[in-house]
Amino acid sequence: xxxxxxxxxxxxxxxxxxxxxxxxxxxxxxxxxxxxxxxxxxxxxxxxxxxxxxxxxxxxxxxxxxxxxxxxxxxxxxxxxxxxxxxxxxxxxxxxxxxxxxxxxxxxxxxxxxxxxxxxxxxxxxxxxxxxxxxxxxxxxxxxxxxxxxxxxxxxxxxxxxxxxxxxxxxxxxxxxxxxxxxxxxxxxxxxxxxxxxxxxxxxxxxxxxxxxxxxxxxxxxxxxxxxxx
Amino acid sequence: xxxxxxxxxxxxxxxxxxxxxxxxxxxxxxxxxxxxxxxxxxxxxxxxxxxxxxxxxxxxxxxxxxxxxxxxxxxxxxxxxxxxxxxxxxxxxxxxxxxxxxxxxxxxxxxxxxxxxxxxxxxxxxxxxxxxxxxxxxxxxxxxxxxxxxxxxxxxxxxxxxxxxxxxxxxxxxxxxxxxxxxxxxxxxxxxxxxxxxxxxxxxxxxxxxxxxxxxxxxxxxxxxxxxxx
Amino acid sequence: xxxxxxxxxxxxxxxxxxxxxxxxxxxxxxxxxxxxxxxxxxxxxxxxxxxxxxxxxxxxxxxxxxxxxxxxxxxxxxxxxxxxxxxxxxxxxxxxxxxxxxxxxxxxxxxxxxxxxxxxxxxxxxxxxxxxxxxxxxxxxxxxxxxxxxxxxxxxxxxxxxxxxxxxxxxxxxxxxxxxxxxxxxxxxxxxxxxxxxxxxxxxxxxxxxxxxxxxxxxxxxxxxxxxxx
Numbered sequence: 001x002x003x004x005x006x007x008x009x010x011x012x013x014x015x016x017x018x019x020x021x022x023x024x025x026x027x028x029x030x031x032x033x034x035x036x037x038x039x040x041x042x043x044x045x046x047x048x049x050x051x052x053x054x055x056x057x058x059x060x061x062x063x064x065x066x067x068x069x070x071x072x073x074x075x076x077x078x079x080x081x082x083x084x085x086x087x088x089x090x091x092x093x094x095x096x097x098x099x100x101x102x103x104x105x106x107x108x109x110x111x112x113x114x115x116x117x118x119x120x121x122x123x124x125x126x127x128x129x130x131x132x133x134x135x136x137x138x139x140x141x142x143x144x145x146x147x148x149x150x151x152x153x154x155x156x157x158x159x160x161x162x163x164x165x166x167x168x169x170x171x172x173x174x175x176x177x178x179x180x181x182x183x184x185x186x187x188x189x190x191x192x193x194x195x196x197x198x199x200x201x202x203x204x205x206x207x208x209x210x211x212x213x214x215x216x217x218x219x220x221x222x223x224x225x226x227x228x229x230x
Numbered sequence: 231x232x233x234x235x236x237x238x239x240x241x242x243x244x245x246x247x248x249x250x251x252x253x254x255x256x257x258x259x260x261x262x263x264x265x266x267x268x269x270x271x272x273x274x275x276x277x278x279x280x281x282x283x284x285x286x287x288x289x290x291x292x293x294x295x296x297x298x299x300x301x302x303x304x305x306x307x308x309x310x311x312x313x314x315x316x317x318x319x320x321x322x323x324x325x326x327x328x329x330x331x332x333x334x335x336x337x338x339x340x341x342x343x344x345x346x347x348x349x350x351x352x353x354x355x356x357x358x359x360x361x362x363x364x365x366x367x368x369x370x371x372x373x374x375x376x377x378x379x380x381x382x383x384x385x386x387x388x389x390x391x392x393x394x395x396x397x398x399x400x401x402x403x404x405x406x407x408x409x410x411x412x413x414x415x416x417x418x419x420x421x422x423x424x425x426x427x428x429x430x431x432x433x434x435x436x437x438x439x440x441x442x443x444x445x446x447x448x449x450x451x452x453x454x455x456x457x458x459x460x
Numbered sequence: 461x462x463x464x465x466x467x468x469x470x471x472x473x474x475x476x477x478x479x480x481x482x483x484x485x486x487x488x489x490x491x492x493x494x495x496x497x498x499x500x501x502x503x504x505x506x507x508x509x510x511x512x513x514x515x516x517x518x519x520x521x522x523x524x525x526x527x528x529x530x531x532x533x534x535x536x537x538x539x540x541x542x543x544x545x546x547x548x549x550x551x552x553x554x555x556x557x558x559x560x561x562x563x564x565x566x567x568x569x570x571x572x573x574x575x576x577x578x579x580x581x582x583x584x585x586x587x588x589x590x591x592x593x594x595x596x597x598x599x600x601x602x603x604x605x606x607x608x609x610x611x612x613x614x615x616x617x618x619x620x621x622x623x624x625x626x627x628x629x630x631x632x633x634x635x636x637x638x639x640x641x642x643x644x645x646x647x648x649x650x651x652x653x654x655x656x657x658x659x660x661x662x663x664x665x666x667x668x669x670x671x672x673x674x675x676x677x678x679x680x681x682x683x684x685x686x687x688x689x690x
Contacts, residue, residue: 028608034661036616037608040591043584055285055515056294064516064572067580112294120297124273131270135370140595142604144372148258148267156266201264285515286524342524350531351524354503361500365600374602378488378497386496431494 008177009107013050013062014072016103019096021046021076024137026090029080031141038081041137042073049132053108053125057115094195101155102188105130105162106180110170119167126163131156154194154201162187238407239337243280243292244302246333249326251276251306254367256320259310261371268311271367272303279362283338283355287345324425331385332418335360335392336410340400349397356393361386384424384431392417468637469567473510473522474532476563479556481506481536484597486550489540491601498541501597502533509592513568513585517575554655561615562648565590565622566640570630579627586623591616614654614661622647 024045028038047063047070054061062069083089108129112122131147134155138145146152165183169175193199254275258268277293277300284291292299313319338359342352361377364385368375376382395413399405423429484505488498507523507530514521522529543549568589572582591607594615598605606612625643629635653659 031604031608032610033608034610034612036620036661037610040595040608040616051516056281056291058288058290058518060518061516064581064585065577067578070581070584117295118297121294121300124300125294135270139369139599140605140608142372142602144261145370148261148263148270148370150262150264150267152264156270160266201266286511286521288518288520347525348527350527354530355524365500369599372602374491375600378491378493378500378600380492380494380497386500390496431496 010068012103013107014068016100017046017050017069017072018076019093019100020049020104020133021073022080022093023097023134024073025077025080026093027137027141027143028077031143033141035077035081038077039074041140042077042080044140045133045137046073046076047133048136049104049108049129049134052132053111053129056125056128057111095192098158098188098191098195101130101159101191102162102184102186105159105187106166106184109163109166110175110180113167113170119171123160123163123167126166127156127159130159130162150200150202152200154191154199157201158187158191158194161190240298242333243337244298246330247276247280247299247302248306249323249330250279250334250363251303252310252323253327253364254303255307255310256323257367257371257373258307261373263371265307265311268307269304271370272307272310274370275363275367276303276306277363278366279334279338279359279364282362283341283359286355286358287341325422328388328418328421328425331360331389331421332392332414332416335389335417336396336414339393339396340405340410343397343400349401353390353393353397356396357386357389360389360392380430380432382430384421384429387431388417388421388424391420470528472563473567474528476560477506477510477529477532478536479553479560480509480564480593481533482540482553483557483594484533485537485540486553487597487601487603488537491603493601495537495541498537499534501600502537502540504600505593505597506533506536507593508596509564509568509589509594512592513571513589516585516588517571555652558618558648558651558655561590561619561651562622562644562646565619565647566626566644569623569626570635570640573627573630579631583620583623583627586626587616587619590619590622610660610662612660614651614659617661618647618651618654621650 021042028041109126112125251272258271339356481502488501569586
């Protein structure tokens with residue numbers, strides 16, 4: 001499947017980076033960063049996950065060795081910065097972001113498998129590739145990354161479906177361009193459905209027992225000491 | 231000592247990763263993250279320090295190449311997520327965390343020395359291995375990592391004792407499995423004593439002169455401009 | 461130019477790391493961190509950008525392989541921690557920080573070009589080398605890095621001038637020690653002028669239309685959904 005993927009990979013990668021970079025740039029504008037802050041956040045969101053993947057795989061990081069990869073996030077930053085970010089535009093960007101999530105969770109896992117990683121580490125790297133840019137972006141912007149919060153819709157689970165499905169297909173010997181595309185589409189559909197229907201993941205038993213009505217902050221009574229104090 | 235360490239290393243590493251991952255998962259539950267957020271934080275806390283060490287040493291990062299390393303943090307996340315995190319459980323986890331702190335500060339330094347690092351850089355890498363997971367975890371969770379705050383008990387100093395002791399033993403030619411274990415135990419004991427007795431490190435002279443009574447926030451009058459403004 | 465740069469590089473690098481480490485240590489003291497927190501922040505600010513550059517270039521990271529690089533940030537931390545950080549001292553440190561910004565944006569780009577990077581990726585890496593330490597430091601300290609905020613004076617633009625000028629000189633075949641020094645001086649002068657005159661970069665059109673009077677927080681009405689929700 002490698003040769004097939006390679007042919008289609010580059011333009012798809014650029015599109016995925018553009019989608020993630022848009023999300024990062026929207027976050028930057030919402031946080032009222034200046035143009036260069038928007039640029040940095042678009043770069044972090046667009047190329048952060050792939051950069052992390054390449055560092056772990058010890059490859060020359062494409063985010064810094066390829067001019068195209070480098071150039072796409074600034075374009076996204078300019079688009080967001082000049083255009084008025086309407087609700088419609090942000091919605092469109094969220095759909096694109098979901099597509100990139102599906103794609104990178106599959107291609108990240110494929111890359112790891114091609115480098116001889118065992119299935120479980122390959123899945124972990126695929127998920128990190130897909131969610132890494134959003135994590136980096138949230139941390140830089142001084143927000144708890146939405147990926148982590150229970151009051152946000154499913155994000156890691158679609159990535160896990162994409163990465164896990166890819167590893168399962170590979171183990172079964174059925175991984176080709178078509179089946180990989182189907183897994184990416186499944187991951188994308190799951191993310192979009194979660195967004196439309198507000199699907200969320202369970203919180204810890206301790207919070208659920210304290211009553212769902214209390215909001216996230218109020219439900220945090222610090223009744224036990226911090227994990228780092230005795 | 232290399233062969234001796236190697237024999238005992240793998241199960242000890244898994245135990246240390248489990249201890250750090252527990253701390254990360256407790257933090258995630260305290261911050262009311264969902265299950266996948268807890269998973270990510272457990273991975274970051276458990277394997278973050280070792281991942282950073284392996285990237286610096288330019289080794290294949292064990293956190294992503296070894297199935298065991300990859301699998302332990304999710305187990306810790308499930309344990310924390312399903313169990314009700316009682317005060318007793320958190321206390322037990324803090325003791326385990328101190329053990330992992332002692333162990334990783336020693337093994338991180340040993341790994342760096344084995345790769346031909348000079349003593350001081352090896353100590354720096356050993357300390358970073360030990361505290362890196364907690365730093366990554368705190369940053370992702372949107373908290374100032376407790377490692378940095380003056381109102382938290384000693385954390386870097388025990389790591390420094392572990393790493394420095396290892397480098398000193400190596401320089402003296404007395405580094406073997408027994409002496410390395412003693413240094414790790416010393417580091418562990420220092421951390422536990424600091425926790426029990428509330429030992430803290432000094433703050434800057436400027437704050438001490440402004441009166442200890444004022445709390446951390448109030449004592450921050452922004453009397454001088456930010457280092458980044460003129 | 462390589463041999464010329466190499467001769468002058470090491471002491472200049474140490475001076476630049478010291479300047480960045482001072483900025484990090486001042487931030488740590490302002491945030492009321494303890495001594496070891498100050499140490500970690502000084503290390504992150506001083507060597508973070510270069511560490512990132514070396515990881516991307518897949519070189520042994522000098523921040524951890526060279527004793528001098530390792531030792532300079534602790535010295536800065538001790539200086540800041542013992543001395544009373546007066547306004548005059550912070551101002552002096554800001555000027556030094558601007559000098560380091562100019563220098564690292566040039567030397568980071570040169571290093572990337574020497575490793576065969578195309579001009580645009582080399583510029584991106586040069587800028588990241590120059591601003592990376594400040595980013596890491598801000599994130600660890602739980603602050604939105606000033607680099608990103610519109611209400612801070614120009615920081616990325618001087619780095620971009622330094623990196624872009626270096627790449628342009630290299631493309632024109634005129635990159636030598638003298639011309640590289642001139643570009644670094646230009647970058648430094650731009651940063652200092654921005655600080656003195658309060659030069660800032662534009663915010664997004666959407667904020668400007670909502671009236672400049674409203675402050676950054678109030679101007680953030682969350683009128684559209686977060687980029688990560690639908």
